[in-house]
Amino acid sequence: MGFLSSKYALRSVGRNARRTVLSVVGIGIGVALALFMESINRGRDELFARMGAYSGAGHLRVVPEGWRERRDPRLRLADWESDLDAARELPEAVAVTVRARAQVLLAMGTHVVPVEMVGVAPETEPRTYRFVERVQRGRYLTPDERGAVVVGKAVAERLQVDLDDDILATAVGKDGNIEGAMFRITGIVATGSEEIDASICQVVLEDLEQLTGLAGGGEVAVMLADWRATDSVRSVLAQRVARGDEVLTWGEISPEFQGHLEQDKAASRFISLFIVLIVLLGVASAQLAAVLERRREFAVLSALGMSAGHMVRLVLQEALAIGLSGAAVGVALGMPLVWHLARSGLDFREYMGSSYAFQGVVIEPVIYGDMGAWIVPYVLLVAVGATVLASLYPAWFAARTDPAVALRVAQ
Amino acid sequence: MNAPIVVTRGLTKVFEIGQLQVRALRGVDLEIHEGEFTALVGPSGSGKTTFLNLVGALDVPTSGELTILGKRVAELSKHERAQLRLHSIGFVFQAYNLVPVLTALENVEFVLELRGIGKERRAQAMQVLDELGLAELAHRRPAELSGGQQQRVAVARAVAARPRLVLADEPTANLDGENAEILMHMMRDLCEQHGMTFVFSTHDPRVVAHAVRVVTLVDGRVSRDEEKPGEMPHAILPGIGKAPEPARS
Numbered sequence: 001m002g003f004l005s006s007k008y009a010l011r012s013v014g015r016n017a018r019r020t021v022l023s024v025v026g027i028g029i030g031v032a033l034a035l036f037m038e039s040i041n042r043g044r045d046e047l048f049a050r051m052g053a054y055s056g057a058g059h060l061r062v063v064p065e066g067w068r069e070r071r072d073p074r075l076r077l078a079d080w081e082s083d084l085d086a087a088r089e090l091p092e093a094v095a096v097t098v099r100a101r102a103q104v105l106l107a108m109g110t111h112v113v114p115v116e117m118v119g120v121a122p123e124t125e126p127r128t129y130r131f132v133e134r135v136q137r138g139r140y141l142t143p144d145e146r147g148a149v150v151v152g153k154a155v156a157e158r159l160q161v162d163l164d165d166d167i168l169a170t171a172v173g174k175d176g177n178i179e180g181a182m183f184r185i186t187g188i189v190a191t192g193s194e195e196i197d198a199s200i201c202q203v204v205l206e207d208l209e210q211l212t213g214l215a216g217g218g219e220v221a222v223m224l225a226d227w228r229a230t231d232s233v234r235s236v237l238a239q240r241v242a243r244g245d246e247v248l249t250w251g252e253i254s255p256e257f258q259g260h261l262e263q264d265k266a267a268s269r270f271i272s273l274f275i276v277l278i279v280l281l282g283v284a285s286a287q288l289a290a291v292l293e294r295r296r297e298f299a300v301l302s303a304l305g306m307s308a309g310h311m312v313r314l315v316l317q318e319a320l321a322i323g324l325s326g327a328a329v330g331v332a333l334g335m336p337l338v339w340h341l342a343r344s345g346l347d348f349r350e351y352m353g354s355s356y357a358f359q360g361v362v363i364e365p366v367i368y369g370d371m372g373a374w375i376v377p378y379v380l381l382v383a384v385g386a387t388v389l390a391s392l393y394p395a396w397f398a399a400r401t402d403p404a405v406a407l408r409v410a411q
Numbered sequence: 412m413n414a415p416i417v418v419t420r421g422l423t424k425v426f427e428i429g430q431l432q433v434r435a436l437r438g439v440d441l442e443i444h445e446g447e448f449t450a451l452v453g454p455s456g457s458g459k460t461t462f463l464n465l466v467g468a469l470d471v472p473t474s475g476e477l478t479i480l481g482k483r484v485a486e487l488s489k490h491e492r493a494q495l496r497l498h499s500i501g502f503v504f505q506a507y508n509l510v511p512v513l514t515a516l517e518n519v520e521f522v523l524e525l526r527g528i529g530k531e532r533r534a535q536a537m538q539v540l541d542e543l544g545l546a547e548l549a550h551r552r553p554a555e556l557s558g559g560q561q562q563r564v565a566v567a568r569a570v571a572a573r574p575r576l577v578l579a580d581e582p583t584a585n586l587d588g589e590n591a592e593i594l595m596h597m598m599r600d601l602c603e604q605h606g607m608t609f610v611f612s613t614h615d616p617r618v619v620a621h622a623v624r625v626v627t628l629v630d631g632r633v634s635r636d637e638e639k640p641g642e643m644p645h646a647i648l649p650g651i652g653k654a655p656e657p658a659r660s
Contacts, residue, residue, distance in 0.1 A: 003524075
C-alpha cells in the first residue's frame with residue numbers, strides 16, 4: 001500500500017466521527033475489561049503456583065523412580081546428596097531442601113493419631129514450606145536437634161498434648177517390623193487451616209531415617225525465583241539428577257490442585273473471550289455499515305483499477321487505525337483498574353474466611369493482579385487483533401463489490 | 412482511420428432481476444477507433460450505460476464478442492479486467508465520484524499510485540491539473556469545489572495516467588450549460604492533444620454537437636452511427652480553471 005492509500009484509509013476513519021468514536025470507545029471498554037481479567041488471571045496463576053510450591057511441593061521436586069505412579073513415602077532417592085547438589089547449582093533456584101516421609105502413628109496415652117511424618121533439614125525447610133514459620137507456641141526445629149518434633153495444632157489437640165510433652169511415634173521399619181521412637185514436642189504450628197494443621201509433623205531427617213530404617217532423602221524440593229521458569233529449569237535439572245530419579249513440577253505433585261487451577265483459568269479465559277467476541281461483533285457491525293455506506297466509492301475505486309487485494313488492505317488499514325485508537329483508550333481505561341488490582345488486590349476474605357485449604361494447599365484470600373510488560377503486546381493483540389479480525393468480512397465484502405452493479409444502483 | 416481499440420460483435424447483455432429478464436443490449440456491432448471523440452446518445456433505458464460498462468471492462472457481456480485493446484473481455488479474469496482498467500481506461504462519472512477525503516491533487520495522484528508510480532507521481536498529478544487549468548484547486552477537497560470543478564478534476568483523474576480510452580457516462584448531466592461547455596472543450600483538447608479516445612453518453616444536444624461521431628442506441632441496438640467531420644465547434648480554451656467561478660450545481 002502506498003502512502004496516499006494509507007492517508008486515504010486514515011482520513012476515512014474520521015469520516016463518520018460519531019461511529020468511529022463509538023467503535024473506539026467500545027473497543028476501549030472491551031480491551032479494558034479483557035486487560036482486567038488477564039491481570040487477575042496472571043495474578044492468580046502466580047498466586048496458585050506460589051501457594052502450591054510453598055505448601056510443600058516446591059516448584060520442582062526430585063522424586064525416586066516410581067514415586068509418580070505409587071506415591072509411596074517409603075521410596076528413597078537413588079542419590080539424594082548428588083540431587084541436592086545438582087539443585088543447589090541451579091542459578092534459578094532460591095531454596096533447596098531435602099525431605100523424607102513416613103506414615104506413622106503418634107500416640108499419647110490412649111490417644112492415637114495417624115500422620116505423615118516428614119524428616120527435614122531444619123535450616124532450609126522453612127524457606128520451602130512456609131507453614132512451619134507459623135509456630136504458634138514453642139519454636140521450630142534446629143539443625144541436628146534429635147528427638148524433637150513440631151506438630152500441627154490439630155495433631156496436638158487430638159493427642160491432647162502440649163509443648164514439651166513426649167509422644168510415641170511408631171512406623172513400619174525397613175524389614176516390616178514395627179519400630180518406635182519417643183519425640184518431645186518443641187513447637188506447635190497453627191496455619192488457620194484444620195486440614196493443614198492435622199497434617200504437620202516434622203522431625204530432623206536423621207530421626208526419620210532411624211525410625212524407619214530407610215536411609216537418605218525421599219525428595220528434594222526446589223524453589224525458583226520465577227515460577228514461570230518451572231518447565232525450562234525442570235528440563236535442565238532432569239539431566240543432572242542421579243540416574244533413576246526424576247523431576248516433577250508442583251502441578252504434577254498436586255494434580256487435583258492444578259486441575260482446579262486449570263478449571264479456573266478456563267472459566268476466566270472464556271469470560272475474556274466472550275468480552276472480546278462482543279467487541280468483535282460490534283466492530284464488525286460498524287465496519288460493515290461503513291463499507292455498505294461507501295459501496296459506490298468502492299465501485300469507483302474498482303473502476304479506477306484498484307485490485308480486490310488492495311481494497312481489502314485499505315479496509316484493514318482503517319481497522320488497524322481504529323484498533324490502535326481502541327488500544328489507547330483501553331489502556332487509558334484499563335490501567336487504573338490494573339494498577340489498583342496490583343496494589344490492593346481482590347479480597348475474597350468476606351466470602352471464604354481468612355484461610356481456605358484445598359488438597360493440602362492453603363488458598364490465600366487476596367488475589368493481586370499482575371502488572372507487567374505483557375500489557376503492551378496483550379492490548380495490541382486484543383484491540384488490533386479483534387478489530388482486524390472483525391473487519392475481515394467487511395473487507396471481503398468491499399473487495400467483492402461489483403462496480404457495474406454498485407454504480408448502476410447508485411445512479 | 413486509426414485501428415479499432417474496441418470491437419463489439421453481436422454484443423448482448425441480459426440482467427436478471429428476480430424472475431424478470433431485462434435485455435439491455437440486443438446485439439451491438441460497433442468499432443471504436445483510436446483517437447475518436449464519440450457520443451453515445453439515445454433515450455433512457457436504451458443501453459448507453461450498460462454499453463459503457465461493458466466497454467470499460469466493468470462488466471462482462473451475456474453473449475457476443477467484446478474486444479478491448481486486443482483483449483477478449485470474456486476471457487479475462489476479474490483481476491485482469493481490473494488491470495486493463497488501471498492501465499488503459501479512464502472513467503468519468505455523472506456524479507463525479509471523487510474520493511471525498513482526498514484533495515483534488517490527491518484524487519489525481521491516487522490513480523497514479525494505483526499504477527505503481529513512485530515519488531514523481533505528485534509532480535505528474537500537479538502537471539495534469541496545471542495543464543487543465545485546475546492548479547489553483549489542487550489542495551481543495553471535493554466538498555470545497557463546485558460541481559463543474561469536481562467534474563473537471565474527475566476528468567483530470569481519468570486522464571492522469573494517459574489511458575488510451577476514456578469513458579464518460581453523462582459527464583455533463585449535473586452541470587449547467589457553461590460548465591458543460593468548459594468540460595466538453597477540455598475533453599476535446601485532451602482527445603486532440605494526446606490522441607486519447609473518448610466515448611461519452613449524453614442526452615444534451617449541445618454536448619452532442621462537440622462529438623465527431625454520434626452513435627444512437629435504441630432498445631439496446633445501434634439505430635444510427637454517423638460521423639460529423641468538419642462540424643466541430645471546438646476551440647481550445649486557455650486557463651479553464653481560472654474561468655469565473657460558476658454557480659455550484
